[in-house]
Amino acid sequence: VPQTSDLAKMNQRLVEASSQFKMKQGKGTIDVWWLFDDGGLTLLLPHILTTRKKWKDCKLRIFIAGQPERIEQDKEEMQELLKKFRIKCADIKVIADINVKPSAESWKLFEDMIEPFRLHDGSKETTQAEALRKEHPWKITDAELDTFEEK
Known part of the structure; x- marks a missing residue:
């Protein structure tokens, strides 16, 4: 259950976000x-x-x-x-080199960059993985990473 202070912070962020595109x-x-x-x-x-x-x-x-x-x-x-x-x-x-595989160094930089946004749900039990996906729907699942690896 959200606390009153949490709701006030959320409301302030919504006001800020809604005015962002007015400038x-x-x-x-x-x-x-x-x-x-x-x-x-x-x-x-x-x-x-x-x-x-x-x-x-x-x-x-x-x-x-x-x-x-x-x-x-x-x-x-x-x-x-x-x-x-x-x-x-x-x-x-x-x-011109869009079809060239990235170097190991580039791949490592990419993995490091997305790490904070990964869910790592493949190593969890099904119920725990589903709970994580509900709690953090914006995070990258292992299945999504596998699906888009070639791109």
């Missing part, structure tokens, strides 16, 4: 990782953001998956697609 963003960059053709929705949503008063000073920077021998061609094709959608973009970055 103008200022200059910045919205990064878009467009890794496959999804019909353009991944490009459209950030573009719509830049048409709003809060985000109007932000630029779009788009990262696309490409192939080492086609970097310029991939970039030109993306420029044409953006032109067709009438989306202004500050920069397009072609990631």
Whole structure:
């Protein structure tokens, strides 16, 4: 059962969070990782953001998956697609090594970074694992990590 002081803290955090998006963003960059053709929705949503008063000073920077021998061609094709959608973009970055496995050092950095957000439910009994998932639904389960390991 939450205490009165806990509820007051939660209410204050909700007020702060709700007012966060009322302030103008200022200059910045919205990064878009467009890794496959999804019909353009991944490009459209950030573009719509830049048409709003809060985000109007932000630029779009788009990262696309490409192939080492086609970097310029991939970039030109993306420029044409953006032109067709009438989306202004500050920069397009072609990631040519997107299909290369990460180095052991990079993998270790990744694991260290997500460690505080891991549930480690695979090593727990079923009832304990379910309780952990209910208590911390935002944490990464072992199954989720396995599912997305290839990505």
